[in-house]
Amino acid sequence: MPFAPRIVVALSICFAVSQTQAADTKSESKELTEIHAAIKKVTAKNYDESADYLFGSTSHYEQDTVPYVLEAMIKVPAGVDPGLEVVRGPKAGGYWLDVELRDGFHPYPRAEGRSDRGEFLEYVYFPKLKGEKQHLYIVLRIPKDDKTASALHDQLLETLEPFCALPAE
Numbered sequence: 001m002p003f004a005p006r007i008v009v010a011l012s013i014c015f016a017v018s019q020t021q022a023a024d025t026k027s028e029s030k031e032l033t034e035i036h037a038a039i040k041k042v043t044a045k046n047y048d049e050s051a052d053y054l055f056g057s058t059s060h061y062e063q064d065t066v067p068y069v070l071e072a073m074i075k076v077p078a079g080v081d082p083g084l085e086v087v088r089g090p091k092a093g094g095y096w097l098d099v100e101l102r103d104g105f106h107p108y109p110r111a112e113g114r115s116d117r118g119e120f121l122e123y124v125y126f127p128k129l130k131g132e133k134q135h136l137y138i139v140l141r142i143p144k145d146d147k148t149a150s151a152l153h154d155q156l157l158e159t160l161e162p163f164c165a166l167p168a169e
Helices: 003-024 030-046 147-160
Strands: 051-055 058-071 084-103 113-116 121-125 134-142
Touching (some): 030 051, 134 147
Antiparallel strands (some): 051 058, 084 134, 113 121
């Protein structure tokens, strides 16, 4: 096959794939849009330079973060090294928050609640939405001994109460 037709075929395939991917991309759900707006009010109140985005099934917020290389948070047999992972976490005066809307509910190998990641505290929650067959997967990372970040944690839980059933701490 001559070179020119190969280019045309390759470009046609790339165009078709990108069109298929664009058609498969889900727009933001009404529930997550409302949750995103509610959380954005809380983060803006506590952090004036907070950045956020809402894309598909993910709502994300952060301020003053950096990558950390930490021990992986995975379930391994006793005596096995879990290895290292790169995670984005807060510097002093910052925070990192990710909220993902997921369908159904599948048990997670990791328990809900607080984990000390050495450099910061990490809170993980996966509450079911009220009246829906969906749940949120929430990860909040805050600096240790930071009163503003602790207030953000408490206000986040209060903000989510109308939308989902959160576990008692």
